[in-house]
Amino acid sequence: MSKVLITGSNSNLGIHLVSKFKKEGHDVLCHNGRHHCDLSTIEGITKLVNEAKEFKVDTLINNVAITCSGKDFGQYTPEEIQNYISVNLTAPILLSYHLMKQLKTIININSMVGLEIKPFRTMYSATKWGLRGFSQSLKAENKDIFISDVYPTKIQTKPDIDNALDIDLVINTIYTDGFINHLDRIILDGRPNKK
Secondary structure: OOEEEEOOOOOHHHHHHHHHHHHOOOEEEEOOHHHOOOOOOHHHHHHHHHHHHHHOOOEEEEOOOOOOOOOOHHHOOHHHHHHHHHHHHHHHHHHHHHHHHHOOEEEEEOOHHHOOOOOOOHHHHHHHHHHHHHHHHHHHHOOOOEEEEEEEOOEEOOOOOOOOEEHHHHHHHHHHHHHHOOOOEEEEOOOOOOO
């Protein structure tokens, strides 16, 4: 069985991924945000890297992200812009970099926004397009690690979320298609009437 690090494991999709991997018999190292390792800082990333090395992680699921705020670009503060870049892009890149020698699998939880341009998502989009570019380039140069990119639309991580992908479908697809069957690109488009 694998030893799996799941970032952003204290909320939303992360909680469900932790449950799925544990149910399937894997050992999971949970990353629990600011009160554990703040991935907006180099210190927090370093702390998590050290824990992952000690845990002997062989699978990294880059799930943590600051999601869409719905703001016009001019409404962001410089600090918010930097935070988006640090959490959504720098953290997955540095975790991958520092753990490469022990990893067999990386699963990057991206977004449909990493494939499509949409207004009022400038920073989320910028970081997800950046993650996509990083992941595809790393695939081209490194054949020792399997890398899967997952592009979902809105996910029903809570009962009150409407017009969203079923959470069980999402976690089962990530586990089966990404982790087990090594599909390197997974698109989960749950939008109604999408052709």
